[in-house]
Amino acid sequence: MTATTFTPLFHRAALLLFFTAPSAALAAALQDWPQWLGPKRDGVWRETGIVEKFPEGGPKLRWRTAMGAGYSGPAVAGGKVFVMDRHVPTDAPKAKNVFEASHIPGRERVVCLNEADGKILWTHEYDCPYDVSYPSGPRVTPVVAGNRVFTLGTEGNLFCLDARNGRVLWAREFKKDFGVQTPLWGFSASPLLDGRKLICLVRGAGTTVVAFDRDTGKELWRALSAKEPGYCPPVIVEAGGKRQLIIWHPEALNSLDPETGKVYWTEPFPVRAGLTVATPRLLGDRLFVTSFYNGSLLMQLDAKQPAAKALWRGKSSSEKNTDGLHSIISTPFLEDGHIFGVCSYGQFRCLRLDTGERVWETFQPVVGRSERWGTAFIVKHEGRFFLFNEQGDLIIARLSPAGYEEISRARLLEADNTDPRRNVVWSHPAFAHRSIYARNDKEIVCYSLAAEEASE
Secondary structure, eight states: OOHHHHHHHHHHHHHHHHHHHHHHHHHHHOOOBOSTTTTTTSSBOOOSSBOSSOOTTOSOEEEEEEOOBOOOOOEEETTEEEEEEEEOOTTSOOOSOTTSOEEEOOEEEEEEEETTTOOEEEEEEEEOOEEESSOSSOOOOOEEETTEEEEEOTTSEEEEEETTTOOEEEEEEHHHHHOOOOOTTOSOOOOEEETTEEEEEOOBTTOSEEEEETTTOOEEEEEOOBSOOOSOOOEEEEETTEEEEEEEETTEEEEEOTTTOOEEEEEEOOOGGGOOOSOOEEETTEEEEEETTTEEEEEEEOSSSSOEEEEEEOOOOOSSSOSSOOOSSOOOEEETTEEEEEOTTSOEEEEETTTOOEEEEESTTTTSSOOTTOOEEEEEETTEEEEEETTSEEEEEEEETTEEEEEEEEEOSOOOBOTTSSOBOOOOOEEETTEEEEEOSSEEEEEEOBHHHHHO
């Protein structure tokens, strides 16, 4: 082959390698957010190349798409975004009191969007009249695994859908299948996918928690009895040489064998109004839970066997006169021997993990003042945190025992849900593909948080 024929071919190959290798490397670096609290269900965002500070005018909007109402956070996986919403007829009656259960007709939807541009790819819609308090819409974040997406509606409609087209692969109805009633604030605990098991909070005697076969929907095991199931997502921790399924319902904190449902240990912890909501958090051998009225409980997990003992618990059962952390919606974060979380009236607090002693508090990242049920969602990224508050603000901040240090703030969404008698956004965002995906009752938005786009 002569030089004149080799060189153009070589250049074409070199150019192809030059342009495709970076994009392939970028694709490999991008990570999904396929379930509640992210890939490892721990509220940590592990992508690199993320903005250190927002540019003037805020992060770049990638896309926005109209949606119905709901509290369901998005999941991002396989080039798609999955979220749930609700549509109510224009002539439907309004709830006379959102704090009480009201019968309101309507339809729930599972919506699948293209991650690249926000265009709706498919929807799965079904009739779903509500008989709950706070009737805006679904509560649960979808779970995505391969070509399956699992969703749970407010009235207990559990679906396994083909993620490619929305086709129903199997379905269960908690009220019909288990003879239970909808909790006051709906079925709200995001299911946990563990191998072939889809683990859900159901309700009832012996069926407070049920594991379903992920491929068929067949019941694999059932466990626990409690008057109320609560609203707390199941999690799995490793301690005492065992994988332990942590189920926190309003009567007790429980550890189960995730393969069989056998109970390893139970710590009684009565919680008012069925309000077990925030996800249990583990740091080392310490397991922490927090509730709105009854405060916090810290357990020490045994190193040699699946057992535990209580180290301390809050003494106050008041929503106002709190003595530790009385969280209602926001899941706290544990780091370096401290607890960072949002208390009952929007106080962002730092506590000592070993004693529950308060180190500092501020209203700045939540509502800016005392507000009942004030909420901000907490996600860790490298040496700082991304806080998404109920006003629709995304905040970059450093949290340490020394105090709260705000780095940057941008308004991403309108706070338009009025159920708590003020405007709020009470939906946990997803962080994936160097972007944030967040929704309110009118739309879902995607903003780029990539460092290179911020510099541009």
